[in-house]
Amino acid sequence: MKRSPVLVIMVMLTFFAISFLTNIIGPIMPAANESFHMSLWLAGFLPFAFFIAYGVGSLPTGYFTDIYGTKSITLLGMLFAIISCWLFTLIHTLPVYLISLFFMGLGMALLQVVINPLLRTAGGEEHYSFFSVMAQMIFACGSFGSPYVYSYLVTKLPAAESGGDKFISLLASVAPATMPWVAFYLVSGIMFAILFVIIAITKFPKVELKEDERVEGLAIVFELFRSKTVWVYFIGIFAYVGTEQGVVVWISKFLETYYNASPDTIGAHISALFWAGQALGCILGMFLIKLLDQRVLLGAFIILGIIMLSCALFGGYEMALFAFPAFGFCTSVMYPGVLSLGLNSLSKHHGTFAGILCTGIIGGAIIPFAEGIIGDMIGLKYGMCLVYLTLGYMFWIALVAKPFIKNKTIFTKDK
Incomplete structure (x- = not known):
């Protein structure tokens, strides 16, 4: 099959857009909290509304892709993102925001399921590992960039004048003066609309799912759910996404609550550095996986993560500014480690x-929500300690995992 560099670029742009929209919830949360006068548990419901859509949409998407094709499902995912972003910019109330977040999450779930097989087809199987690593890096770049875009918008919009930058003036005319953060979703909707047009006019190759990519019938789903191994790793993915989102979602609010740090500048900056740390960790992890057993690598990064989380929560302001990005670095090998094991x-x-493991992404809905409930009762700092449990569970996996196939290192002898 002829490879398509143009389609590979389009997939990379899609990865960027997914992460750009997905991981802005944390930096936006303090502003949304102020606008809607939310308690911590209700603020925790924002990521819940977004990530619960993964549990609803991941498995069915596999079936519908077989019926309607990759391009149709990709366009549908983009359409969900566009409509939900722009709906909230028009009707900026809390109920509409929660509904919009759910459909944003549903759109992202659709896109996540279809673009990996598309990347394999467009880039070629022999290059799939390389492009997968590149996609992870692009994903981290989107998460790194969105807090800075948000920070730029909320600092520029209140001072916007009709004779100044026309685009900023347009955004200021849409976003309420008391809610400039709403403009971020208008920008996101424009980005997805541009991608929608690009995808609509791009010719897609026929994506033939490999045996290990195909989602089988419900009978197989029920059979797998009777397996202890399936439950162990389903909860493992739940624990990872809960760990990641349970920290990054609350960084801005934590720094504002305990150190009176501006969420629009300092909070957004540290949230962005969390993802920069994760990207750097991915680069190092690519080398370390050739030297160490994956279980050892996973366990070591989890222990380091526990130390960094403790420093962030209990070590003071300056320590928190360093330790939160360092914790992002530690998360870099956790998801690929648990998934591949x-x-x-x-x-x-x-x-x-x-497909079942993808539904474990709902951990990003449950853990931040639970942290908010605990935070209302005894303080956000102690609510975030819930992440110690999810880290502990992944560490247990690193100790007990017995994969049939171990990762090959430079010390592995060829048989």
Whole structure:
């Protein structure tokens, strides 16, 4: 099959857009909290509304892709993002925001499921590992960039004048003067609209799903859910996303609550550095995985993560500014570690198993919400301590995992 560099670029742009929209919830949360006068538990409901959509949409998307095709599902995911972003810019109330977040999450779930097989087809199987690593880097770049875009908008819009920058003036005319953060979703909607047009006019190759990418029937789903291994790694993915979102979602609010740091500048900056740390960790992890058993690497990064989280929560202001990005660095090998250990611990039905694991992303809904509830009762700092449990669970996986296939290192002898 002829490879398509143009389609590879389009997939990379899609990864950027997904992360740009997904990981802005934390930096925006303090502003939304002030605008809607929310308690911590209600603020925790914002990521809940977004990430719960992954649990609803991941498995069905696999079936609908087989029926309607990759391009149709990709366009539908983009359409969900566009409509939900612009709906909130028109009707900026809390109920509409929660509904919009759910459909944003649903759109992102659709896109996440379809673009990985598309990347394999467009880039070629022989280059898939390389492009997968590149996609992870692009994803981190989107998460790194969106807090800075948000910070720029909320500092520029209140001072916007009709004779100044026309685009900023347009945004200022849409976003209420007391809610300039709403403009971020208008910008996101424009970005997804541009991608929608690009995708609509781009010719897609026929994506033939490999055996380990195909989602099988419901009978196989129910069969897998009777397996202890499936539950162990489903909860593992739940724990990872809960760990990641349970920290990054609350960084701005934590710094504002305990150190009176501006969420629009300092909070957004540290949230961005969290993702920069994760990107750097990915680069280092690519080398370390050739030297160490994946279980050892996973366990070591989790221990380091526990230390960095403790420093962030209990070490003072200056320490928190360093330790939160350092914790992002520590998360870099956790998701690929748990995912690959899971897939290598089951001998068949990998496509359906991967779909089940994707539903574990709802950990990003449950953990921040639970932290908010605990935070209202005894303080946000102690609510965020819930992440110690999710880290502990992943560390247990690193100790007990017995994959059929171990990662190959430079010390592995060829048989």
